[in-house]
Amino acid sequence: MTQTLCVEDVHVTFKNATIIDGMSLTVDDDEFVSIVGTSGCGKTTFLRALGGLLPLSSRIGRAELHGEPLRTPEPRVAMVFQHFGLFPWKTVEENILYGVRVQHRQEPTERVQRLLDVMHLDDARRKYPRQLSGGMKQRTGIARALVLEPELLLLDEPLSAVDAITREVMQQEVIHLIESEPRTALLVTHDLDEAIIMSDRIVVLGGPPAHVVLDVRSPIDRPRTLESVRSHPDYLTLRKELWSALEAGRAAA
Numbered sequence: 001m002t003q004t005l006c007v008e009d010v011h012v013t014f015k016n017a018t019i020i021d022g023m024s025l026t027v028d029d030d031e032f033v034s035i036v037g038t039s040g041c042g043k044t045t046f047l048r049a050l051g052g053l054l055p056l057s058s059r060i061g062r063a064e065l066h067g068e069p070l071r072t073p074e075p076r077v078a079m080v081f082q083h084f085g086l087f088p089w090k091t092v093e094e095n096i097l098y099g100v101r102v103q104h105r106q107e108p109t110e111r112v113q114r115l116l117d118v119m120h121l122d123d124a125r126r127k128y129p130r131q132l133s134g135g136m137k138q139r140t141g142i143a144r145a146l147v148l149e150p151e152l153l154l155l156d157e158p159l160s161a162v163d164a165i166t167r168e169v170m171q172q173e174v175i176h177l178i179e180s181e182p183r184t185a186l187l188v189t190h191d192l193d194e195a196i197i198m199s200d201r202i203v204v205l206g207g208p209p210a211h212v213v214l215d216v217r218s219p220i221d222r223p224r225t226l227e228s229v230r231s232h233p234d235y236l237t238l239r240k241e242l243w244s245a246l247e248a249g250r251a252a253a
């Protein structure tokens, strides 16, 4: 299989602290990979390095997307942030179209409408972020990324700031979107269940400095629903394996 994303030897140092010390990762085409790790282990820093939001002190040995080096800014990559990252002075629709307009692309009217529908944003399209709940803000963030049809989607704990019920609904919506139009995605989360529910493969990080403790393919195949995953015979075994790896990663840090 082709490797959509190939990152080798990422190093990030802030002041005197080494946050990432030589991390490597490859992701296949259309694979949904979750990176799990405890708070502060360097997950966001790793995604920011990939997304080209690099601090000056960082260095990537090699980062390629479909064989082409990752550049900055990188129009092939779209990122969804933990704290929404919406423009407060723009409406939902304008936020969603932001990347399209910056890249001087033709506005994909049908695609925007489909995303507004799937994400239940149609009634909110002319609202501003301050008028929205956390869930609606993040639906906008996800739509803004997906409208670009990125070769690589980076998701940094996109659901961690929404309430538990909305979170489950949105997990299901995102699974549905990804399964209906396959896309290579890297999700960072500290939530094991979210990782299991959404992913084809799960990478457990220890740290800092961030390092891979475990890299497993999920025994639970697509199509996935919250129900089907939780009632899968391998669910608990996988969860225990991930939990042990998290503990080991924390102990080693």
Ligand SMILES: Nc1ncnc2c1ncn2[C@@H]1O[C@H](COP(=O)(O)OP(=O)(O)O)[C@@H](O)[C@H]1O
Pocket (backbone or CB within 6 Å): 014, 015, 019, 037, 038, 039, 040, 041, 042, 043, 044, 045, 046, 055, 208
């Ligand atoms: N811009 C920065 N300057 C200094 N330290 C930072 C900066 N960004 C992150 N850190 C530190 O790097 C470590 C990893 O942070 P982060 O990547 O945000 O972790 P995670 O996303 O896994 O919770 C933390 O100790 C954090 O304080």
Ligand SMILES: [Mg+2]
Pocket (backbone or CB within 6 Å): 043, 044, 045, 082, 157
């Ligand atoms: Mg983070």
